[in-house]
Amino acid sequence: MGRAPCCSKVGLNKGAWTPQEDLRLITYIQQYGHSNWRALPKLAGLKRCGKSCRLRWINYLRPDIKRGxxxxxxxxxxxxxxxxxxxxxxxxxxxxxxxxxxxxxxxxxxxxxxxxxxxxxxxxxxxxxxxxxxxxxxxxxxxxxxxxxxxxxxxxxxxxxxxxxxxxxxKPVCSDSDSISTFTFSDAVNSFGDVENDPFDITNLFIEPELWEEIEPKERDIISQEREENEGGEVRDWFKHLERELMKDANDQIDPFLRDLNFDDFKIVF
DNA sequence: AACGTCTGCAACCGCCGTTCA
DNA sequence: GTGAACGGCGGTTGCAGACGT
Structure with a gap:
């Protein structure tokens, strides 16, 4: 008896993601998180498999992805x-x-x-x-x-x-079993410091709650303070970039789901 | 300019391990 | 104990752009 497929493939989009799809996925995850990948595409109104959404987010859309x-x-x-x-x-x-x-x-x-x-x-x-x-x-x-x-x-x-x-x-640079306890904010800053045209500030990176607990209190304060100052800026920039992409194709219809978005409503998710 | 080949990378596929009812 | 559901992983594929003829 074989495993059931991860989802019904009928009527689902495949191949390259469109900017509209990206925007929908980002918008949904920023608002509701991604606790259930299988249910996510339906809830977000995406004609995609949950695995496809997960892969797209992890490999491309996550704000802390290092480019270049x-x-x-x-x-x-x-x-x-x-x-x-x-x-x-x-x-x-x-x-x-x-x-x-x-x-x-x-x-x-x-x-x-x-x-x-x-x-x-x-x-x-x-x-x-x-x-x-x-x-x-x-x-x-x-x-x-x-x-x-x-x-x-x-x-x-x-x-x-x-x-x-x-x-x-x-202090090891990284350890297989215990990287969280030894990786400090300063390490992160150093590892990101020389990236050219990095669109995201280190202080705006998404930090897993467990990792957040491990960050030195002093460093947490610095991050929190800077986040308060820049709150939403990174997400807004990314939305604006996607908006520009969307507008490139004059034949595209504006997605009703996206049309009424107020970018100021989005904040970094902890 | 047209065509064929190469290259890089995003995305898919299928399997595995874990969780939970 | 069992099997379905799910997330995660690694191998592979397919496409678009670069390059060569």
């Missing part, structure tokens, strides 16, 4: 973690704030895998020398263990043994 090319540091992190974890994209993504598993998977399959392959090829042809044109992309041999501390993988190879000794004294 991956930095060298991020690529190094992916390579190191992939060496250790294999294709555990969600685990790798959990160590790269603002990056999605899908995005990381794509980057790996389209760029990093090829780079590593060509790097290995170069290493074979230049087997007499230890030089490498791209040292950070060299394959790193790390023994696989059942229990692991990802933070050690993210430290410099040269400092890893030292790091092991001072494990408890050092």
């Amino acid at each position: 090319n991956f930095t060298q540091e991020e690529e190094e992190t992916i390579i190191k973690l992939h060496n250790k974890l294999g294709n555990k994209w969600s685990k790798i993504a959990s160590c790269l704030p603002g990056r999605t598993d899908n995005e990381i998977k794509n980057v790996w399959n389209t760029h990093l895998k090829k780079q590593l392959a060509s790097n290995e090829q170069n290493a074979k042809t230049k087997s007499t020398t230890t030089d490498s044109s791209n040292p950070q992309l060299e394959k790193i041999e790390i023994p696989v263990e059942n229990e692991m501390d990802i933070s050690s993988l993210l430290m410099d190879d040269s400092t890893s043994s030292q790091a092991e000794e001072t494990k408890n004294a050092e």
Whole structure:
């Protein structure tokens, strides 16, 4: 007996999402959250499968998505973690704030895998020398263990043994099982700081309640204060962007659901 | 300009683990 | 204990734009 399909596929839209659909999804989630993905499309008036909505939100519409090319540091992190974890994209993504598993998977399959392959090829042809044109992309041999501390993988190879000794004294960049307790607001700021044209301020990022509890009280105050000042701005900007997109196609009819929206009604959801 | 090929990425598919009645 | 419902994950596909001929 096979599993029932996640939803009836009859009459549902497939393929690329339209700006109208995006706007509907964002609007609904901002107002009501996403406690039930299966029910969401019906409640939001979307002709989409719940899974499709979830994927669209997680991979594209979430306000805390980090846009732009991956930095060298991020690529190094992916390579190191992939060496250790294999294709555990969600685990790798959990160590790269603002990056999605899908995005990381794509980057790996389209760029990093090829780079590593060509790097290995170069290493074979230049087997007499230890030089490498791209040292950070060299394959790193790390023994696989059942229990692991990802933070050690993210430290410099040269400092890893030292790091092991001072494990408890050092604050890891990320840990598989306990990332929430060690990831501070300052870490987030640093990790987002050099992103060009980042449309979202760090203080407006959606923060899961559990994570919010773990943020230092002082930092929470700073975030809250800045949020009060900017409340709704990020969402409004995003709506405005979508509005512009919507207006590009003169043949589009204005969605009645969206027509009467008052953008000032929307606030960041905690 | 027209056509074919390549590349990157968004989205889909199907399976798995967890939860709950 | 069982199976349906659901969220999540990883592999794969398909499309659009870039590029080459």
